[in-house]
Amino acid sequence: MSTASSGRPGFTADQLFRLLTAAFATFIAILFIVMLGVLWHESQPAIDKFGFSFLTSSDWNPVSNEYGALIAIIGTLLTTLVAMLVALPVSLGIALFLAEISPYWLRKPVGTAIELLAAIPSIVYGMWGLFVIVPIMADTVQPWLYDHFSFMPLFSTPPIGIGILTAGLVLALMIIPFIASITRDVFLMCPQNLKESAYGLGATNWEVVKDVMIPYGIKGIVGAIFLGLGRALGETMAVTFVIGNAYHLSWSLLAPGNSIASTLANEFTEADGKLYTSALIELGLVLFLITFIVLSIAEFWLHSTNKKRGA
Amino acid sequence: MLNSRTFRRQFINRFVLIISTLAALLGIVMLVWILGDVVLRGFGVINWNFFTELPVPPGEEGGGLANAIIGTLVMTIVAALMAVPVGVMAGTYLSEFGKHNLFGRLVRSLSDILVSAPSIVVGVFVYLIMVKTMGHFSGWAGSVSLAILMLPVVIRTTEEMLRLVPGEMRESALALGAPYWNMMMNIVFRAAKNGMATGIMLAVARVAGETAPLLFTAMNSPYWMQSMNEPMANLTVTLFNYAMSPYNDWQELAWGAAFLITVSVLCVNIITRLILSSGRSKP
Known part of the structure; x- marks a missing residue:
């Protein structure tokens, strides 16, 4: 009756072990819910005061205590848009090169170099952007754009180096390695005999890529794109250095602006007053929700290709 | 007719291959550029004091x-x-x-x-x-x-x-x-x-x-x-x-x-x- 190890069935050491690991696994789910809850609770003053107009108002004025997120949201979306427009073709090109074109001896070193780019901390990108890219933008690229295209609203403000365009380019540089290395992995998953059948029918490299590899891996590629998008939306340091931190609504890519993350980085510690802090927290909540949705989409598509993540 | 079609396909193929090779090259160039700048501008600053001393106000040695x-x-x-x-x-x-x-x-x-x-x-x-x-x-x-x-x-x-x-x-x-x-x-x-x-x-x-x-x-x-x-x-x-x-x-x-x-x-x-x-x- 009193044998120790074979006690009641509900409580063996193995079940305890399983319960313990499950408890720790629950921890991350709880953490996520608590994070959402705390951000939601602490942004109540701003939500009560401004309601839905928080998202549509372009007033951001600590002096008159009026806060609207529109400029930061537009800044976030514009920098991300620029980044994606630049990063997409380049990363697809890199992935294609690594999976199909490059000689075998070159694949490992180039692939490793691209993955190492992803490991460099974002603050180094930001600082490098500020001291190296901004002067080039200010002296060469932006004046040229301004001289030739200033009739377009996109390039209608005088060139000053920093601004949405520069931030977008630095951001592009940051997400290229992520998208490129996942897309390469997806390309490599394409079965050899599928590709060979196409080659056997006389298809060129590009036709094999376009008609076999991309359709085969489209889910993974979409996942990779959304992962890059999620990273770009939430990136703070690379953007904060070069975006210019200005609060006025402008459609010009040459004008300084602000993103949600850069606003938080610059103003959160200095914010005095309950409403100001609460408005900043609501900005954080908005960013968290946007990236959560984008990253969930990425997770869905990547998961359906059964491929582990490159990062 | 067939020839011009083949030529067009070959041309597009070459074009894409060159573009994506350039993209990969761009990736490598950026890595070298960033690392080069960080090393060139950063390495000279590293000395014994860098690891042993507190920061000083700007202007001081x-x-x-x-x-x-x-x-x-x-x-x-x-x-x-x-x-x-x-x-x-x-x-x-x-x-x-x-x-x-x-x-x-x-x-x-x-x-x-x-x-x-x-x-x-x-x-x-x-x-x-x-x-x-x-x-x-x-x-x-x-x-x-x-x-x-x-x-x-x-x-x-x-x-x-x-x-x-x-x-x-x-x-x-x-x-x-x-x-x-x-x-x-x-x-x-x-x-x-x-x-x-x-x-x-x-x-x-x-x-x-x-x-x-x-x-x-x-x-x-x-x-x-x-x-x-x-x-x-x-x-x-x-x-x-x-x-x-x-x-x-x-x-x-x-x-x-x-x-x-x-x-x-x-x-x-x-x-x-x-x-x-x-x-x-x-x-």
């Missing part, structure tokens, strides 16, 4: 970032001490018990999403739960926010490494009558030890370069660390402040800090790659 280097090391290690046990246990659940059930899938997806979640929001969250309630910035808060960022990476790495352990090894242990927990401790963890250690090193290197979550938690300090219960100097926030300052000598120190961070992070990455690839070819 000498001075280093010793307090920031220590702060970053301490906060990162404390963060790892918090995140690794939790992450390893949760990863164990995913690999052993939660492979296919709904809860396992949920935790797995959530971890994947949190790996890429914006780090600045984590900073805001830790500010609200720790800095605001305690009334002051602190090294503890910095460590907690780094730990939160590290956690999902540790979970997923642990899971992947445990799954690499062959099923036969588990079955042999179980067949000998070992209880499950005993089999995990003595067989599976030991077999996956190296892989888990390298994965954890990568996670540590990743958060060591984080800036955004420290801005509102550890903040920064010009002094030596006295305890973790006060604002704590760290390399990344110092880099940020110095690089944004108008003083030339501070900007130079910032390049030195960038050099130190980049080289450390890349070294850890390269070493772990070497270990992983040599381990994979053996069995």
